[in-house]
Amino acid sequence: KGDALVEIASPEYLALRAELVQVEGQIRLLQVEVDSNRERAAQAEAELERVEENKEAVAANLLSEKRRGAIGARAEVQQKEIELERAHADLDAKRKQVDIFDQGDSSDSRGRGILTLFADIDGVVTDRDGVVGQGVEAGTSILQVADHSMMQVEGELPESLIARLD
Secondary structure, eight states: OOOEEEEEEOHHHHHHHHHHHHHHHHHHHHHHHHHHHHHHHHHHHHHHHHHHHTGGGSOHHHHHHHHHHHHHHHHHHHHHHHHHHHHHHHHHHHHHHHHHHHTSOTTOGGGOSEEEEEOSSSOEEEEEOOOTTOOOOTTOOOEEEEOOSSOOOOOOOOGGGGGGOO
16 A cells, blocks of 8 residues: 555656757757857957958958958857857746646646556556556556455365364
């Protein structure tokens, strides 16, 4: 009695956890892209400074091209930083949703992401109607627990052994 028999996860909870992992992956990828774009922008700006120092010796179109490259590189960095900020905001929102599931009252399965079912009697699991990963509807039988504390046995016994029975 009181032993945990099975845990049931809410499909919404599982989907939310999967989205959380996906957003965390997006953030890691975006951070790599931001770092890479920052390096490219720094290189473009350094190249622009080098060309601007030698204005007289370079053609106007080369100077214009370097300015355009530096501006474009800075714009890419800003765009990726905005995407990264949005991904962090999305991650925070998903974490809050997971926390709401996790903080639900254990007596109320509607607020929980994972519901644990406990045995209400002492006994033995005699039948498993469900399998791991299977979806179930409310009211569906998953396990059968039999109470073997009181049993009646019918059989034949020689008279000579009757004295040994309690």
